Amino acid sequence: MTERISDAEHAVMEVLWKRAPMTATEVADQVVQQKDWSLQTVKTLLSRLAAKAVVGTERDGRRFLYSPLVERDAYLTGVSRNFVDRLFGGKVMPLVAHLAEADELSADDIREIEGLLRELKK
Amino acid sequence: MTERISDAEHAVMEVLWKRAPMTATEVADQVVQQKDWSLQTVKTLLSRLAAKAVVGTERDGRRFLYSPLVERDAYLTGVSRNFVDRLFGGKVMPLVAHLAEADELSADDIREIEGLLRELKK
DNA sequence: AATGACAGTTTACATCTGTAGTCAATGAAA
DNA sequence: TTTCATTGACTACAGATGTAAACTGTCATT
Numbered sequence: 068m069t070e071r072i073s074d075a076e077h078a079v080m081e082v083l084w085k086r087a088p089m090t091a092t093e094v095a096d097q098v099v100q101q102k103d104w105s106l107q108t109v110k111t112l113l114s115r116l117a118a119k120a121v122v123g124t125e126r127d128g129r130r131f132l133y134s135p136l137v138e139r140d141a142y143l144t145g146v147s148r149n150f151v152d153r154l155f156g157g158k159v160m161p162l163v164a165h166l167a168e169a170d171e172l173s174a175d176d177i178r179e180i181e182g183l184l185r186e187l188k189k
Numbered sequence: 190m191t192e193r194i195s196d197a198e199h200a201v202m203e204v205l206w207k208r209a210p211m212t213a214t215e216v217a218d219q220v221v222q223q224k225d226w227s228l229q230t231v232k233t234l235l236s237r238l239a240a241k242a243v244v245g246t247e248r249d250g251r252r253f254l255y256s257p258l259v260e261r262d263a264y265l266t267g268v269s270r271n272f273v274d275r276l277f278g279g280k281v282m283p284l285v286a287h288l289a290e291a292d293e294l295s296a297d298d299i300r301e302i303e304g305l306l307r308e309l310k311k
Numbered sequence: 312a313a314t315g316a317c318a319g320t321t322t323a324c325a326t327c328t329g330t331a332g333t334c335a336a337t338g339a340a341a
Numbered sequence: 342t343t344t345c346a347t348t349g350a351c352t353a354c355a356g357a358t359g360t361a362a363a364c365t366g367t368c369a370t371t
Contacts, residue, residue: 074275074358091319104359105362107362108359112359112360113319114319114320115358129318131318140291143287144287144291147284147288147291147293154269158298159285159298160301165266169266171266172281177309180306181306183285183289184302187294195328196329197329227330227331234329251337251338251347252348253349
């Protein structure tokens with residue numbers, strides 16, 4: 068199973084998923100636009116991710132270039148699977164139903180999803 | 190915003206959401222069918238939930254009766270909202286699309302969801 | 312050669328979580 | 342009334358997490 072990625076780590080991953088490889092400083096520059104973290108914090112998160120082999124490092128002179136080793140897609144699948152399992156008994160229906168009842172779905176959302184499902188049946 | 194409920198705590202809540210009020214021992218009896226936890230562990234979790242005011246206590250002689258103070262529905266809405274926000278930019282479409290692409294949706298699922306959406310549009 | 316600016320590594324530290332063990336009070340049973 | 346079982350309260354303790362500061366090695370500059 069894929070290594071667990073914490074919330075804070077996830078923010079770092081999102082940056083790396085957008086562009087990679089990047090140096091720690093580059094990553095931090097991006098992350099800081101979202102989260103009010105220090106450079107050190109971002110470095111720590113990168114190290115932990117590297118230790119878990121969720122990101123890979125490649126030496127570039129005196130510094131490292133970081134790249135994701137786990138694809139965003141695979142990660143999302145795992146997390147979604149887990150989420151739906153734990154909270155909705157593994158069924159997507161109840162989740163969609165719930166979001167719908169909670170008025171989290173706009174008419175546009177509904178149309179979009181219907182279109183998607185129509186595609187899927189082909 | 191609703192207090193955060195950890196995974197272990199969530200298992201306890203599921204039991205209380207099914208029936209309440211219940212004593213700690215009753216809750217533990219139910220929980221143990223799912224998780225291999227000791228009575229003490231369940232009691233600790235109940236205490237933590239009570240401390241966070243996620244469950245309420247009512248004295249019954251020498252023991253307590255516990256009941257949820259947060260409704261399952263409200264909880265699910267919050268957690269789902271948060272999940273979709275963090276991972277799918279707040280849009281449900283990408284989530285459904287993702288699950289679909291990851292083959293997490295069966296033909297039956299698709300039909301069911303379509304039925305649901307059709308209802309919603311009325 | 313001395314100095315300063317980065318980069319990565321190590322250490323820190325409070326809080327949250329998972330998972331109980333122990334203790335003290337109290338009601339039930341003998 | 343002595344004893345036992347039950348219940349909540351307090352304590353424990355390791356690992357994960359959020360959030361860094363301090364340390365160390367090494368180029369680039371003076």
